[in-house]
Amino acid sequence: MILVVLGLAIVAQGQNRFVTVSGAQMLLGGKPYTFVGTNYWYGSLLPLEKDKNRGIKRLRHELDFLKEHGVTNIRLMAGAEGSGPMNGVTRVGPPLQPEQGKFAENVIHGLDVLLAEMAKRDMKAVIFLSNNWEWSGGFQQYLIWNNVISSDLYTRKPDWDELRDVVAKFYTCEPCIAAYRKQVEYVISHTNSVNKRRYIDDPTIMTWELANEPRPMRPASNDAYLKWINESAAYIKSLDHNHLVTTGSEGWIGTVDKVLFERSHASTDIDYITIHIWPKNWGWFKHGEMKAGIGSLEFESGVYFDMNWFLTRDLNKPIIAEEFGLPRDKESASPTASTKYRNRFFKIMLDYVGPNKGRPGVNFWAFGGSARPIKGQPFWKPGDELMGDPPMEEQGLNSVFDSDKSTWAVIDRFTKKVKKR
Numbered sequence: 001m002i003l004v005v006l007g008l009a010i011v012a013q014g015q016n017r018f019v020t021v022s023g024a025q026m027l028l029g030g031k032p033y034t035f036v037g038t039n040y041w042y043g044s045l046l047p048l049e050k051d052k053n054r055g056i057k058r059l060r061h062e063l064d065f066l067k068e069h070g071v072t073n074i075r076l077m078a079g080a081e082g083s084g085p086m087n088g089v090t091r092v093g094p095p096l097q098p099e100q101g102k103f104a105e106n107v108i109h110g111l112d113v114l115l116a117e118m119a120k121r122d123m124k125a126v127i128f129l130s131n132n133w134e135w136s137g138g139f140q141q142y143l144i145w146n147n148v149i150s151s152d153l154y155t156r157k158p159d160w161d162e163l164r165d166v167v168a169k170f171y172t173c174e175p176c177i178a179a180y181r182k183q184v185e186y187v188i189s190h191t192n193s194v195n196k197r198r199y200i201d202d203p204t205i206m207t208w209e210l211a212n213e214p215r216p217m218r219p220a221s222n223d224a225y226l227k228w229i230n231e232s233a234a235y236i237k238s239l240d241h242n243h244l245v246t247t248g249s250e251g252w253i254g255t256v257d258k259v260l261f262e263r264s265h266a267s268t269d270i271d272y273i274t275i276h277i278w279p280k281n282w283g284w285f286k287h288g289e290m291k292a293g294i295g296s297l298e299f300e301s302g303v304y305f306d307m308n309w310f311l312t313r314d315l316n317k318p319i320i321a322e323e324f325g326l327p328r329d330k331e332s333a334s335p336t337a338s339t340k341y342r343n344r345f346f347k348i349m350l351d352y353v354g355p356n357k358g359r360p361g362v363n364f365w366a367f368g369g370s371a372r373p374i375k376g377q378p379f380w381k382p383g384d385e386l387m388g389d390p391p392m393e394e395q396g397l398n399s400v401f402d403s404d405k406s407t408w409a410v411i412d413r414f415t416k417k418v419k420k421r
Helices: 002-015 043-048 056-068 105-120 138-145 160-172 174-188 219-239 258-263 290-315 340-351 405-420
Strands: 019-022 025-028 035-039 071-077 124-128 205-209 244-246 273-277 319-324 361-364 367-369
Touching: 019 244, 035 124, 035 319, 035 405, 043 056, 043 071, 043 105, 056 071, 056 105, 056 367, 071 105, 071 361, 105 124, 105 174, 138 160, 138 174, 160 174, 160 219, 174 219, 219 244, 219 258, 258 290, 273 290, 290 319, 290 340, 319 340, 340 361, 340 405
Parallel strands: 035 071, 035 361, 071 124, 124 205, 205 244, 273 319, 319 361
Antiparallel strands: 019 025
């Protein structure tokens, strides 16, 4: 009897190390879990670098830096699909799935290393399992593999209307969804080669995310999109009962349809609601006029956060702004440019966090660490160091580097409050 009780106690202690959800609160060890996090999508690629200074040493230094500043929740990529250009943009890699149905054990080792290092620092991971956008292959790669769209999209950049038409096809492509599920299963059922812990048993992982910014893209795909959301979430839960599941959605701007946004988070297999906030991309200030538009930017960001909460309040689930970013002043990509307005924006977003507000945490976009953009070269090229800006974006534009002292001062003030709670 004593052994049985002891065994149950050990199991209970292990379960307490996982983040759970109760109503609009996140819990860890039975207590409210509040966090400041970042996006570090390329973290699992760093251990694959042959140069240890650019790879594992950089990774460990940057995780130490984040921990020192109280940033303990990291959103990252499970792996890329395919290689080479997509829409004329060189995608990140090496790929986890170089060919449909074939997976690279040496590549998932990078994720193993990252999770093992995070565990040493008591950090939590949010892992997105595919991508709506071209920079890691994502949905378009599955469509090309299954001959639904032309392979000329590897090198040809479609306009916005064509891109919407193309990606919308993913949700009705049965072989594409089946291939996506194989990658989901491969990742979730994996055993870490570093610490020998099965991913499903690893409390370092907080959340499995269906994809990065999934969108129906066209209203005609709304029903198929919702079906994919619900069935994918249920499939992940069938593989793993320990971890949270969410969508990776940007909020109602991503779905366009406000009712659809609420419905896409209604399933009991979806544990919490995600939103992203991109003032520049969404035209909340005019290009080149950040200073003049800062008031509008701040107002619209607050309204958007509140509106998404209002739309989903009856679901009684936490809501996380897991992406929000802003360029440096004057939209400069130089790491020496001022971040005055970004700092103001970050403070507003951090002020929205509270364990009793149904807003347990946020993840800013994106940590650039010790990398720096190459002067005179706006866009990423193979061999360049990775940073928060994906290859199709100007390098340094939205990255928060370890040298951005004023931004870290804003973050520090908030994380110190979190520690006291």
